Amino acid sequence: MTRFAAGARVRALAADPDGHTRLPRYARGHLGEVVEVRATWQLPDAAVHGVFRAEPVYAVRFSAAELWGSGSHSVVLDLWESYLEEAP
Amino acid sequence: MSGEHGELPVAARVRRLEERLIAAGLATDEELDDILERVFTSASPVNGARMVARAWGEPGYRDRLLADGNAAAAELGFGAGTQGYLLKAVENTPAVHNMIVCTLCSCYPTALLGPSPSWYKSFAYRSRAVREPRAVLAEFGLELPDSTEVRVWDANSETRYLVLPLRAEGSDAMDENELASLVTRNGLIGTAIR
Numbered sequence: 001m002t003r004f005a006a007g008a009r010v011r012a013l014a015a016d017p018d019g020h021t022r023l024p025r026y027a028r029g030h031l032g033e034v035v036e037v038r039a040t041w042q043l044p045d046a047a048v049h050g051v052f053r054a055e056p057v058y059a060v061r062f063s064a065a066e067l068w069g070s071g072s073h074s075v076v077l078d079l080w081e082s083y084l085e086e087a088p
Numbered sequence: 089m090s091g092e093h094g095e096l097p098v099a100a101r102v103r104r105l106e107e108r109l110i111a112a113g114l115a116t117d118e119e120l121d122d123i124l125e126r127v128f129t130s131a132s133p134v135n136g137a138r139m140v141a142r143a144w145g146e147p148g149y150r151d152r153l154l155a156d157g158n159a160a161a162a163e164l165g166f167g168a169g170t171q172g173y174l175l176k177a178v179e180n181t182p183a184v185h186n187m188i189v190c191t192l193c194s195c196y197p198t199a200l201l202g203p204s205p206s207w208y209k210s211f212a213y214r215s216r217a218v219r220e221p222r223a224v225l226a227e228f229g230l231e232l233p234d235s236t237e238v239r240v241w242d243a244n245s246e247t248r249y250l251v252l253p254l255r256a257e258g259s260d261a262m263d264e265n266e267l268a269s270l271v272t273r274n275g276l277i278g279t280a281i282r
Contacts (some may be wrong), residue, residue, distance in 0.1 A: 022192065072238070073240055
């Protein structure tokens with residue numbers, strides 16, 4: 001069971017983790033929309049420490065205006081479930 | 089690694105990593121050489137171009153490619169090189185232009201696009217592609233109309249992308265080999281029209 005479905009509005013967490021993460025800084029704190037549920041994959045933040053925790057991964061689309069305050073393009077990025085929170 | 093790179097710090101680092109893998113019994117020198125040999129002799133943008141040409145000529149293949157990139161790659165004999173990651177084909181249309189980057193490293197489907205060009209791995213491309221893709225595309229000589237939506241796909245080691253470019257006008261009579269010859273590596277990355 002996945003927490004989010006295609007079309008869901010989500011926000012990437014703004015927190016800056018101590019160690020390795022696949023949540024790039026440019027997306028942190030920003031609102032996006034789930035395009036697709038990719039699969040369930042190991043969370044890299046944990047796997048890098050030898051801890052294996054599989055999580056759903058989502059393709060999330062962000063508008064350039066949301067990420068950068070300008071621009072007309074969009075960026076699609078894979079994000080693990082624990083990187084995301086529900087957005088209104 | 090080619091001879092002229094033998095003195096680079098990265099070469100020494102790769103060699104130390106290989107030695108650790110061999111010492112740990114995870115691989116042998118011969119196995120590592122075999123893998124490199126296979127990658128550099130079989131990985132080529134000619135493979136991605138063949139998939140594009142097939143998709144242009146055969147709507148059923150195009151549909152299968154967009155639905156399941158890995159299965160479509162395997163159908164043309166590229167299954168072994170595309171194992172271990174999800175292959176997603178993204179289709180250009182008159183309204184949408186797709187472009188691939190890997191902001192965190194340099195992931196891309198090497199088996200289908202060949203070894204990645206140095207600019208693809210550069211900090212400049214990786215940071216600017218998500219920030220100002222139109223400016224980057226213009227530097228590649230690709231000026232898109234304002235009405236075209238640019239979609240940037242930020243890849244990672246689990247999900248890798250291949251752009252399905254727009255078919256060339258006037259290519260109706262071409263066979264699959266001729267169509268494949270129209271497709272470039274940059275077209276498969278999205279930094280050229282095809």
